[in-house]
């Protein structure tokens with residue numbers, strides 16, 4: 001681990017060195033911003049943040065690199081469309097207490113922070129009012145009281161933002177508090193950090209996670225096979241060695257992973273890295289993300305073709321999150337013809 005990654009105490013320094021400036025990122029990638037549809041206005045609305053480890057996986061001299069397209073602020077984000085809104089999945093209506101979203105039976109989601117190691121341009125929570133609605137340390141007790149009073153909740157999902165951006169001290173206090181709630185059996189961690197900032201997965205973090213008596217499930221967010229390199233494989237190997245369940249959810253994104261070849265390679269690469277493909281989400285229609293949208297019919301054709309080319313356990317479930325529904329909607333794959 002330490003030979004592949006850097007010393008455990010300095011992941012924050014790696015984070016601090018992330019690219020936050022369009023021109024600097026373009027220079028690093030041998031690209032001229034004048035040749036790209038970059039937008040400072042879009043960047044001001046939702047800032048650029050790209051860790052160097054991730055930037056190293058973007059191909060230089062390639063303005064269409066699928067990793068670059070996920071992080072570069074562009075003019076398309078300024079377009080408006082009434083079908084694209086600030087809260088497409090109904091998070092605000094599902095707030096049960098400050099920092100808690102309770103949509104689905106048996107599970108509750110803790111919004112621990114609004115920060116992430118990377119800022120994904122298609123993020124469905126990019127307009128979420130984190131300042132008012134995340135789980136601040138000084139207000140944690142009301143959220144924990146809510147969980148304590150809901151004996152049907154057996155699983156807590158740590159989300160955000162990215163929960164692994166919290167420092168070890170914050171995580172330690174959170175895990176210690178959750179340990180006292182005996183009806184919680186599982187802690188699920190939704191995180192893109194093992195993919196974009198693997199330096200964060202330190203021995204100290206693993207030891208902290210291992211102090212819980214709950215089952216740990218890590219749900220990664222990886223959209224393209226090029227996002228997985230040896231540093232990512234090293235951290236997922238540690239998760240497996242510590243008996244965490246490791247799943248992946250992807251978002252289907254136009255010009256990024258909307259081809260059979262890319263999705264097939266993504267599933268194969270995930271599995272090689274001991275990560276189980278789990279969900280393939282249709283885009284959540286948040287403001288300014290129209291250029292990422294793949295039509296549902298096209299998504300169905302893609303997944304139907306994947307089913308013909310991969311074993312069933314490598315085909316992620318095609319799903320859509322819809323406001324007010326009691327569960328994610330699994331898309332019916334029978335409703336269109338397969339690709340020729």
Ligand code: SF4
Pocket residue numbers: 115116117118119120122123124125126160161162192221
């Ligand atoms: S890591 Fe997740 S929460 Fe953070 S910007 Fe990307 S999609 Fe949004």
